[in-house]
């Protein structure tokens with residue numbers, strides 16, 4: 001879960017339309033929010049990810065569902081309020097259902113900074129306070145089969161990849177230095193790209209990479225060889241900024 005900047009509402013969602021469709025919903029209970037322009041605007045806002053679990057939406061069977069952060073069943077006047085709408089996956093929507101977020105708040109990533117309330121350890125979300133705790137429980141963010149095991153697989157793939165880079169680094173000799181250095185730069189960059197906010201499960205990827213000593217061993221080598229460039233530095237800075245790694249010395 002990462003902080004998402006709320007974008008402007010789609011131009012089709014004018015105050016007149018909101019008023020008209022909200023009245024329509026009140027009287028008919030029609031799915032007035034279930035339209036392409038709202039879904040597309042929400043996907044643009046979240047880099048096409050579920051706002052809570054970070055799975056990519058619109059891929060495989062993970063279609064976007066329009067989430068009403070304050071449930072429409074309890075707060076029907078907010079059924080088309082742009083600031084109440086979030087992109088969400090079927091799994092998370094099915095769990096949150098009509099949970100009353102005004103009486104018992106959970107994290108709203110377009111309002112709250114998730115890392116103020118959550119961190120990741122051993123591929124599980126951990127709570128810093130009660131808001132984090134309730135968010136984990138309501139959304140079952142540590143569902144073993146559907147979330148924790150897939151996170152572990154991602155982490156294992158990253159650990160294997162960075163371990164292989166250490167092996168490349170340790171075998172560099174004068175004859176192959178250029179090609180080996182280039183391999184290190186390109187593969188490390190690719191790993192850092194997986195930690196960027198637009199990547200699926202970016203918080204899991206950044207946890208796996210930025211807590212791995214092998215990553216820093218490869219980075220230190222590139223720095224010592226003057227190969228750690230502006231782009232790598234920028235990617236690392238963004239990765240730390242959006243990560244849920246608790247280690248304060250790595251915070252920026």
Ligand SMILES: [Zn+2]
Pocket residue numbers: 050051052053054055088089090091092093
């Ligand atoms: Zn989800």
